[in-house]
Amino acid sequence: MRGTLPDRALGLTLLALGAGIAWHAQSLEVAFAADPIGPRAFPTLVAAVIAGCGAFVAARPTALWEKAEQVVPGLVTTAAMAAYALLLVPLGFILATFLLCLVIALAFAARPWQAVLSAAVTAPGLWLLLDKLLDLPLPRGPLGV
Amino acid sequence: MESLTALMGGFAIALTPMNLALAFIGCIVGTAIGVLPGIGPMNAIALLLPFCFALRLPPESALILLAAVYYGSGYGGRITAILLNMPGEPSAAITTLDGHPLAKQGRGAAALAVSGIGSFVGATLSVVLMTFLSVPLARIAVGFSPADYVALIVFALSLLGAVAPGNAVKAWAAGGLGIALALVGIDSGTGIERLTFGSIELLGGIDFTVLAIGLFAIGEVLLLLETRMRMSAAALGHGARLSLGELLSCIPAMIRATGIGFVIGVLPGAGASVAAALSYTTEKRISDRTGSFGKGDLRGVASPETADNAAQIGNLVPMLSLGIPGSGTTAVLLGALLMYNITPGPLLFTQRPEVAWGLIASMYVGNVMLLVLNLPLVGLFARLLAVPGWVLYPGVIALSFAGVYAVSNSAFDLLMAVGFGVLGYVFRKLDVPLVPIILGFVLGRLLEDNFRRAMALSDGDVLALFGSIPSLVLWACTLAAILWPILRRKAA
Numbered sequence: 001m002r003g004t005l006p007d008r009a010l011g012l013t014l015l016a017l018g019a020g021i022a023w024h025a026q027s028l029e030v031a032f033a034a035d036p037i038g039p040r041a042f043p044t045l046v047a048a049v050i051a052g053c054g055a056f057v058a059a060r061p062t063a064l065w066e067k068a069e070q071v072v073p074g075l076v077t078t079a080a081m082a083a084y085a086l087l088l089v090p091l092g093f094i095l096a097t098f099l100l101c102l103v104i105a106l107a108f109a110a111r112p113w114q115a116v117l118s119a120a121v122t123a124p125g126l127w128l129l130l131d132k133l134l135d136l137p138l139p140r141g142p143l144g145v
Numbered sequence: 146m147e148s149l150t151a152l153m154g155g156f157a158i159a160l161t162p163m164n165l166a167l168a169f170i171g172c173i174v175g176t177a178i179g180v181l182p183g184i185g186p187m188n189a190i191a192l193l194l195p196f197c198f199a200l201r202l203p204p205e206s207a208l209i210l211l212a213a214v215y216y217g218s219g220y221g222g223r224i225t226a227i228l229l230n231m232p233g234e235p236s237a238a239i240t241t242l243d244g245h246p247l248a249k250q251g252r253g254a255a256a257l258a259v260s261g262i263g264s265f266v267g268a269t270l271s272v273v274l275m276t277f278l279s280v281p282l283a284r285i286a287v288g289f290s291p292a293d294y295v296a297l298i299v300f301a302l303s304l305l306g307a308v309a310p311g312n313a314v315k316a317w318a319a320g321g322l323g324i325a326l327a328l329v330g331i332d333s334g335t336g337i338e339r340l341t342f343g344s345i346e347l348l349g350g351i352d353f354t355v356l357a358i359g360l361f362a363i364g365e366v367l368l369l370l371e372t373r374m375r376m377s378a379a380a381l382g383h384g385a386r387l388s389l390g391e392l393l394s395c396i397p398a399m400i401r402a403t404g405i406g407f408v409i410g411v412l413p414g415a416g417a418s419v420a421a422a423l424s425y426t427t428e429k430r431i432s433d434r435t436g437s438f439g440k441g442d443l444r445g446v447a448s449p450e451t452a453d454n455a456a457q458i459g460n461l462v463p464m465l466s467l468g469i470p471g472s473g474t475t476a477v478l479l480g481a482l483l484m485y486n487i488t489p490g491p492l493l494f495t496q497r498p499e500v501a502w503g504l505i506a507s508m509y510v511g512n513v514m515l516l517v518l519n520l521p522l523v524g525l526f527a528r529l530l531a532v533p534g535w536v537l538y539p540g541v542i543a544l545s546f547a548g549v550y551a552v553s554n555s556a557f558d559l560l561m562a563v564g565f566g567v568l569g570y571v572f573r574k575l576d577v578p579l580v581p582i583i584l585g586f587v588l589g590r591l592l593e594d595n596f597r598r599a600m601a602l603s604d605g606d607v608l609a610l611f612g613s614i615p616s617l618v619l620w621a622c623t624l625a626a627i628l629w630p631i632l633r634r635k636a637a
Contacts, residue, residue, distance in 0.1 A: 006574070006575055010575050010577070014322075025339075035600055036600050036605035037605060038334075042328075042597070043325070043339065046328070046589075053315070053321065054318060056314045057318065065575065066574065070370075070372075073370040073371075078566075081546075081563045086556060086560070088550065102539075104366075122539050122543055126543055126544065134196070136196070136200065136551045
């Protein structure tokens, strides 16, 4: 019973998602559509497929969620990536990327000096490659780089 | 003959210095990511795609680069399979069966040589087949009505469930989810907002690079983080090198494997892994008289590696001629073309010959480059396996975000990429395949457009979807693709 729980949750989520999309599609009103079926029919059909598959998965769960050997590095990395999305523009590319690379290197079991080295090479290296060499403008922070 | 003239035009494109350089870079990157377990061509192409776009590479150059990464990865996966007994690419799994025993006998160099030559033979013969088959195939599809296209796309999506190794229903759900993601944004037919939840950022729809990078670059790294990696590679070995006699004895196996690989590759949905497995079992049945397969038979290395590369090229045929990708990576390539506002399909060969023929011609060149790169430099590529994760993956993630930012300049898209990364990780844990999401995403709008066009033509009569011979054949195939997993389960 416990082993099938993730699959049941997945099935029910898909079912709810399908229902949500179908409900949303019905609210689409247009005064005039160039074709006879308008913007509503297709999303409704797709929603039915998602919901139907979801119901099937929930009714006949199969998979076993393989337990992760470790969860902390993944969680820390996800948090760091979300923070990076918000801090990239205020901090500038080099600083923000240095911090992100530092966290990810540590998550991949680097020793502190290895992580600092990896981040200190990767962040300015990418900035040189992308901003200077390939001319793709990256955000400049308070440092001007 | 017509094809040959067009191919010459393609060479004029492929042989310009920039395109040669891009093919060369693609071949190196492709082999390298093929070697590294965990990162595949899909990750690498998703990573490179935004840069092609932001650098304003012309579409044919972008495609030459991205495709070289794709078929180059077929050369890299075997190196890891033979030396490490662990596939660098999923499609190289079969290669471990005979490749690793050979490495343990000290004949790693011979196994790498024969598989490199096999990869070259399979890929090059398939490019020749592609040269002559693409236009006739496209010509069949020129006459397709919107209703026929609806049937074709539904067939391609349903087939994903039938050939997927896991749960067929989950594959279909993933396909539906991909289509739903493609619907986000302003409906082109009526200008109404759909599934945007009032968000301004979502008005323009979800960017393909955000989805691809999230699912395949970020999600993959998250998955790698949950296990502690440990591996040790076998040495290249000092045993007898590959002799000419041994190589010649593998030729029939390579020819058969090319045939199997190419046919499997052309079928939408079935990928290189299926081709490699089928080719190996067939070869074993035909030529294993002494029971040497599985204990280190060179033909057991040549066969799956040849089929693997032949199938990769075969996968490109429906993508270019019909606009229907046959695998996840070709779906990403299709998404790349769509970003350039080029719709692959029957008209591509006449309207944008520089894209279609430039790509085909570049694959002749690229495979020669790969052979030259892979025979002498195999040791160098193998050394990549010693690069620790803390050097590699911070760079992968930083490059992912830089790519998303280069295309969109938006923090919202970066967050969305993280969200898709988490989704990709959770789906992988739940055994939900990700390829149908990408396929549904790139085909979703096309499916709806054709559906609505068909309904407009028939004035809303749904029966019009079943009104022609091609559509009836395709619907019958779709029905078979849906029933097959159910019957398979009953039988098991």
